[in-house]
Amino acid sequence: MTSLAKKNYGDIIKRIVNRSFGQIERCVIASENGLPLATYGNPDEINEIIAAIAAPLFAATQDVINNLEKTRVVKIDVEFTNSKHLIIAPLFNDVIAVLSSRNPNLGLIYYLIEEIAEPKPEENRSSSKTSKKSETDHDTSL
Secondary structure (H helix, E strand, C coil): CCHHHHHHHHHHHHHHHHCCCEEEEEEEEECCCCCCEEEEECCHHHHHHHHHHHHHHHHHHHHHCCCCCCHCCCCEEEEEECCCCCEEEEEEEEEEEECCCCCHHHHHHHHHHHCCCCCCCHHHHHHHHHHHHHHHHHHHHH
8 A cells, every 4th residue: 555545544534533523532444454554543452453353344244245135335333332333334445443432423423434435336326216216106006
């Protein structure tokens, strides 16, 4: 990975954390191999553990869902008993993982992640609109 890409990932993390109003304790961008590419939060050992967990978890979930439903995973949200969340989303060929503070504003965190995560495929949006339209057409004919 080039230093330019790492710099861009650092900028992405800064933007997310600064706009989270303290809702994010850690933010890690990890390669698909589970190596941290850019991080926020100390100590770094914990960020390495998050990267090592997030990348294979996302990849495995993506593979299973793709086989079952022929669709893609947008994000994974793991809730802990201490009211924190680990949210994982795709970012190009990598993943972004965010560890929230306790009792987080999930709407804000989701928004911040969705701003930078991979967009949903257009085919999913158009098929969703088509099925809603056909349901409406069906309901009116009854």
